[in-house]
Amino acid sequence: MFKDNAVKLGICPIGWTNDDIPELGKENTFEQCVSEMALAGFQGTEVGNKYPKDTKDLKKALELRQMEVASAWFSSFLTTRPYEETEMAFIDHRDFLHEMGAKVIVVSEQGHSIQKEDVPLFEDKPHFSEQEWDLLAKGLERLGDRAQDKGMEIVFHHHMGTGVQTKEEIDKLMQMTDENKVSLLFDTGHLYLSGEDPLDVLKLHLPRIKHVHLKDVRDPVAEQVRNENLTFLDGVRRGMFTVPGNGDIDFSSVFETLAHLDYRGWMLVEAEQDPAKANPLEYAIIARNYIREKAGV
Numbered sequence: 001m002f003k004d005n006a007v008k009l010g011i012c013p014i015g016w017t018n019d020d021i022p023e024l025g026k027e028n029t030f031e032q033c034v035s036e037m038a039l040a041g042f043q044g045t046e047v048g049n050k051y052p053k054d055t056k057d058l059k060k061a062l063e064l065r066q067m068e069v070a071s072a073w074f075s076s077f078l079t080t081r082p083y084e085e086t087e088m089a090f091i092d093h094r095d096f097l098h099e100m101g102a103k104v105i106v107v108s109e110q111g112h113s114i115q116k117e118d119v120p121l122f123e124d125k126p127h128f129s130e131q132e133w134d135l136l137a138k139g140l141e142r143l144g145d146r147a148q149d150k151g152m153e154i155v156f157h158h159h160m161g162t163g164v165q166t167k168e169e170i171d172k173l174m175q176m177t178d179e180n181k182v183s184l185l186f187d188t189g190h191l192y193l194s195g196e197d198p199l200d201v202l203k204l205h206l207p208r209i210k211h212v213h214l215k216d217v218r219d220p221v222a223e224q225v226r227n228e229n230l231t232f233l234d235g236v237r238r239g240m241f242t243v244p245g246n247g248d249i250d251f252s253s254v255f256e257t258l259a260h261l262d263y264r265g266w267m268l269v270e271a272e273q274d275p276a277k278a279n280p281l282e283y284a285i286i287a288r289n290y291i292r293e294k295a296g297v
């Protein structure tokens, strides 16, 4: 399986408090969230809206729990807004993550995204024009340069309901961008939900994969979302996603392939669901035990 110290394990705050749907987990505090992450046996986290904005406060809270920041999400609008607007926001985000000791920056293109829109997820995903593909690829390379100014890298997050969702779209983006400037985030849940075999993406792009989100999918809920023309956020509320080992993805082959291809970096459990229905500590422990059993870490 994985070589010693090849991977670090983390968990994202989205199972405690959901930044896309703030009413999910509004009762859960930052301190509860990070304490339970540490208690369940995770050493890292991404950054949620309830986390302290001041890096000193955040460092102290995490150091007390022997945890660190792996990365944090950044929304780019390279296909719909002037590049400079995205870069300005990106620099602040990069500097915050750099100060926190993170090495990679998660970037998702939100131009034309329907991720938070009231439209059917499986019907209305956006498709970029050739001009938009060009804006995206060139803009990402420039953001990659800005990340490298601080010794960091960008990892692009393919995502349901965006212009980079399918394997074909990921392949195109990887072909259009310089491998030294734009790396890839591998999110099992988004690929599976889109109808892809996550292993196909893994095998083709592993050298560029520098960050991993472990998200499982409940097939029966995904079917409802498809058949009833529900939105992405409706799906989340109904429990479309869950922690690894609790849904329908075969993670054994994902872990085997990652280990076989010598993946190095973070693997973060990321399972947005209603914390009132899925107790976040309980599900964090389910995920931690499952990963220990299947991945040996």
Ligand SMILES: O=C1C[C@@H](O)[C@H](O)[C@@H](O)C1=O
Pocket: 014, 019, 020, 073, 157, 187, 190, 213, 270, 272
């Ligand atoms: O990485 C992610 C961050 C969330 O905000 C997003 O909606 C989720 O699905 C995801 O994969």
Ligand SMILES: [Co+2]
Pocket: 157, 187, 213, 270
């Ligand atoms: Co993700």
